[in-house]
Amino acid sequence: MKKVLFVCTGNTCRSVLAHYYAAKLAADNKLPFKFFSAGLAAESSIPQPKIVADLLAKEGVKDFRHIPVPLTGKLIKSHDLVLAMTAAHKAGIIARYPRAAKKTQTLVDYAGFGNGDIADPYGRDDLFYFEIFKLIKSAVKAALEKLKKK
Numbered sequence: 001m002k003k004v005l006f007v008c009t010g011n012t013c014r015s016v017l018a019h020y021y022a023a024k025l026a027a028d029n030k031l032p033f034k035f036f037s038a039g040l041a042a043e044s045s046i047p048q049p050k051i052v053a054d055l056l057a058k059e060g061v062k063d064f065r066h067i068p069v070p071l072t073g074k075l076i077k078s079h080d081l082v083l084a085m086t087a088a089h090k091a092g093i094i095a096r097y098p099r100a101a102k103k104t105q106t107l108v109d110y111a112g113f114g115n116g117d118i119a120d121p122y123g124r125d126d127l128f129y130f131e132i133f134k135l136i137k138s139a140v141k142a143a144l145e146k147l148k149k150k
Helices: 014-028 049-059 072-080 087-096 098-103 124-148
Strands: 002-008 032-040 080-082 104-106
Touching: 002 014, 002 087, 002 104, 002 124, 014 072, 014 087, 014 124, 032 049, 032 072, 049 124, 080 087, 080 098, 087 098
Parallel strands: 002 032, 002 080, 080 104
Antiparallel strands: none
């Protein structure tokens, strides 16, 4: 079973949206993948914005509850693929965990969309979250297609 780790800054928005959306798609399609998410600067006392739960609910993710998880070496080691939301996140992961270099990419690059970042919606309006989630959904779908072929 392939295990994929999504990483962003605080593990409240982008990596959470990717994590739970990917898990839902994989479950719906009976794919043998597990997903998790963490943040380079995550603090468990910071809850995700309500819009995150609202967007996931519209995709059929029910009973959503998430507590931010800090990125650790153990998490890196236990996952087959690490997908960062930005090139800066990727660089931060590799700087902390050099052995993760071969299995760490940005989500956008892994999805085949070229080099690019998924902007941080934290503190922005709902429309910005909606647009970011649209990109995340497209990238996650493409990433799952790629994973199915491996």
